[in-house]
Amino acid sequence: xxxxxxxxxxxxxxxxxxxxxxxxxxxxxxxxxxxxxxxxxxxxxxxxxxxxxxxxxxxxxxxxxxxxxxxxxxxxxxxxxxxxxxxxxxxxxxxxxxxxxxxxxxxxxxxxxxxxxxxxxxxxxxxxxxxxxxxxxxxxxxxxxxxxxxxx
Numbered sequence: 001x002x003x004x005x006x007x008x009x010x011x012x013x014x015x016x017x018x019x020x021x022x023x024x025x026x027x028x029x030x031x032x033x034x035x036x037x038x039x040x041x042x043x044x045x046x047x048x049x050x051x052x053x054x055x056x057x058x059x060x061x062x063x064x065x066x067x068x069x070x071x072x073x074x075x076x077x078x079x080x081x082x083x084x085x086x087x088x089x090x091x092x093x094x095x096x097x098x099x100x101x102x103x104x105x106x107x108x109x110x111x112x113x114x115x116x117x118x119x120x121x122x123x124x125x126x127x128x129x130x131x132x133x134x135x136x137x138x139x140x141x142x143x144x145x146x147x148x149x150x151x152x
Contacts, residue, residue, distance in 0.1 A: 007051045007111055007140040009044045015065040015125075015136045017094025018102040034102065041106035041138075055113040058143035060120040063103060065136045066128040067092065078130075089125070096123045103138055111140055119143055 016037035021028050045051075053059055073084030094102075100123060104115040112118075120143060128134055 005142060007045075007048065007053065007138070009041070009048055009138045009140075011040055011044045011136045011138070012133060013040065014134050015067060015094060015099055016102060017098025018105065019098075037102055038106035041103060042110065045107060045111055051111065053112040053117075053140060053142060057112075057117060058119045059112055059117045060122070060141045060143050061100070061104065061118045062122045062139040062141070063100060063124070063136065065099065065123075065125045065134075066132060067125060067134055069127050090127055092125075096125070099123070099136075103136070107138075107140070 016033065019031045019034040022031050023029075067090050069084060069087075069090075073081055073087065075081045100121055104118060108115045
């Protein structure tokens, strides 16, 4: 793992959120769908070279999800329908808190020491452009760098 000042990861596919804990036989466990989604996040991190934010650094977590519009948002000629024009922002599952929780937990101990170091989070869900596949992009920055860029 190499220390870095910024980590940018793109996780292809439909965005997922952290599932509720499951109980069976007196044990608590994470469901298979959540485990699979967390594994996809770790694969993206490994493909990025296993970058790591230095320990004891306040972190900004910036997440963007691009999701496909439903078919009902399009007319046959490829233009947005009335329903599509009424919905400028996607309001759909996963809830932002569950999506952030899944991403933060998946990268905990890998990209940074602990998710307690995350002091600022920014989450945007947007419609994917025509032809753009669904995906989640995560940018993890030390807080000082994040504040400097946000002001620019």
